[in-house]
Amino acid sequence: MLNLTQEERKVVLFLAGIALLGVVVNFGLKQFGAGKTVASFSENLGKVDLNSADKKALLGISGIGEKLAQRIIEYRDAHSGFNGVDDLRNIRGINASKLAKIEEYLIVK
């Protein structure tokens, strides 16, 4: 058990020292490194345009079902498009809480 020569002990201690140093450097980076903020992505990225989306794109949004997608398209056709996401309030089945849930995914261009 641990029958090492003096040379072997030096090598083992050197490696152990390096490991110990590595652990504390890693700890320091994680503990004291600041979370950086960077430039933002495009705000519209990954959002569905209400004025051009087809039924399939609308159905992809969590909270919009078959009937609601159909009503959105009908409203768009009847009113020559949307002026803003808030116009959705005029559609039957969309109240304030529903709008709050889905507006993150929607945009009007």
Added chain:
Amino acid sequence: MTWIVFYLGCGIAFAHFFRIRFLPVYFCALILLITCVIFIKRDLVFKILFPCFVFILGALLLLNSYILPKSHISHFIFYKNDTVFTVKGFISSQPQLKEGKPSFLFRTEELEFNSAHYKCSGDILVYLKEAKSLAYGEAFILRGAIHKPFKLYGDRVSGIMRVNSPICAVSLGKNCGHPLLRLAYYLRNNAEAIIYRKLSRLAAGILDAMVLGEKSNIPFIVYDSMSKAGTVHILVVSGFNVGVVASIAVLLLKVLGISRRIRCFLAILCLIIYCFATGVSSPVVRATIMAVFLLAGLIIKREADIRNSLALAALCILFLNPRDLFSISFQLSFSCVAAIVFLYPKLQAFFRSQSIRPKILQSAAQGCLVSLSTWLVTLWLVAYYFRFFSPVTVLANIFIVPLATLITLCGFSLVIVALVFPSGANFFVPSIELFVALLINLNNFFIRLPFAYLYL
């Protein structure tokens, strides 16, 4: 080396069960290291202090693995969360298809929510609602809700993201993956395509597990019967597979007339690619490290010591991720090999199996002793984790392991021959189908024996 791993493992276990703080433990380790250096010539002092130092180093490794960087994604998300996040990063695993819906691990780099934008790190598991052709390394910007996962998903998954619309997954048109991993996954996909094209669904599922370590296509009933018989280890990529890959690589390179030293280097490269292709699990990493040391020994004309190779493999895995010590695959894999390395020679001497004649009986007896030694060591783990005890394991393995060896060899041959001579691969198909049918029926026969397995 074995003792060093033992003390390191004890330290990791200690830090897991007892609440200790990083910095005081670190200073203890530092003092011990300095004392070891001072008393390097004192035999007794060194022999007492150095194990203590390794023990504390193990504890430090585990404590450090629990600390996450401030930019880690888990600091931004909660268990229940409706906030919509926008995340930039790349696919860090092989995408999986389940019921036509892809899922994959996603390495996050940037994160945006509530109009704030952060640099971030950590992997999240992403579920896409619609099928999309995806590949490892593909860079994406994803938009959707993320919540923290429960323990079930393992250490690597820091969040679960559901992307409900295809429009919310924007490809950036570049690949950020590691070239070696890309090559490994490309080869794996080709090998999988060959297996599923040539074989029936059941045989392909079993061969996929044996050759590439992908167990998701094995029917539950087959997997369950193998677990009960204690033969499920054949469905895991392990030392035998690594040995086969190394042998094939060395043999093919020998045919090409490449020198012995370069052959060994290239075989090491093939093993590393195979390790990545099979998902870098504990058993395959252990086997790869051990094989690499064996091949490195051939290069420098030194014989590798199997105990040191095993200990070094454990040391490498624990240094990279000390939490692996508590994973079932790590415990079963290392305990099996440790049983063969340490217990089997003792059983061999006790039963005097080497004096048995004729030679064929001696080989059969040694096979039984290998099976017995692994069973004696792993039965406690199996009983603890799976809550059953399988006395039939020793008997079943005597028949199942040679059959599994044949299937694995045929599987590798099928893939290699199909790459160079597609129609020639058809010769292997009936044999594989037959061996797989035999394997399943034999396994079912063993678990139907009286007292084959007992629930605890």
